[in-house]
Amino acid sequence: MPSGTEEPEQSTGGLPTELAYRLGYLLKHAQQLVHERTARALEPVGISGRELAVLTLLTAGTPLSQQEAARLLSIDRTTMVAMVDELEGKELVARHPDPIDRRRNIVAVTDAGQAALRDATERLDKVERDFLARLDERDGHRLRKMLSLLVFGD
């Protein structure tokens, strides 16, 4: 056998496999990759991934107050204030005081917001397709299924 230091030097960039193949490491870096690509893909739309999530949530069902939206997205309500400020500044949403309970702000998605949502959703779909491109379609579905099982338990 060859003497001297063996350096497999894989695509892990020199990181030893006992670190690189840790589930935590893999999940963190997979998440990071998707996050970065999403941010880049949404740049032309002028919104962040989290703002897209808010727009999606506000369009999905019943009108929601800031706090309801925050709770569903596990975002702090004080953070939601800043996010709605930002989205309102871009005129993608509008605050409407709830006539029944005037403490609450119903956050409505404007027409421009819905257009941005459609555009951004298409771009996000493409990010996911590209990210999963190395897997065949069956494995892509498998991955999503396994992750949702692990995260939601169903």
Added chain:
Amino acid sequence: MPSGTEEPEQSTGGLPTELAYRLGYLLKHAQQLVHERTARALEPVGISGRELAVLTLLTAGTPLSQQEAARLLSIDRTTMVAMVDELEGKELVARHPDPIDRRRNIVAVTDAGQAALRDATERLDKVERDFLARLDERDGHRLRKMLSLLVFGD
């Protein structure tokens, strides 16, 4: 069919599926779960997940300087200073000036550090096993394989 608002109300906690099954959402929350469970499991050892990564890296192969370790883990070198400070405070590592180049600190894992590493690694193994418990063994391997393909491209 029943009239009125339909509320499937799955285990997504009220979050609409078009959000909950997004790859970014799934990866972020899977990562978060593993991260939290890791932190809790390592509490008795007195180190964080990142500190475990540093100990693993420093024990894996050739002795490394702070900056080499930082680069491999994609950590800023200023952050590595604080991490080595912390680990040195716990007497799990020791800084040894490199006799050949006295600018560099070779960071050596102490006996106590190696004991902590063994303990922590077992605990982390258990976290991963528990996290993957809902998958059969074959799917567990599949998931890890798919993620490493997506992250490293191999």
Added chain:
DNA sequence: TATTGTTATACTCTATAACTATA
């Protein structure tokens, strides 16, 4: 009294710039 939205504050994590000692 409790709750929604808000503001101010603090705390963590990370990135940038500048300093020192060595090369």
Added chain:
DNA sequence: TATAGTTATAGAGTATAACAATA
């Protein structure tokens, strides 16, 4: 001059506390 380590600082992101309006 360039580099390793260090320190100080600033910037995101997020969490906590307190306040105003409303219930």
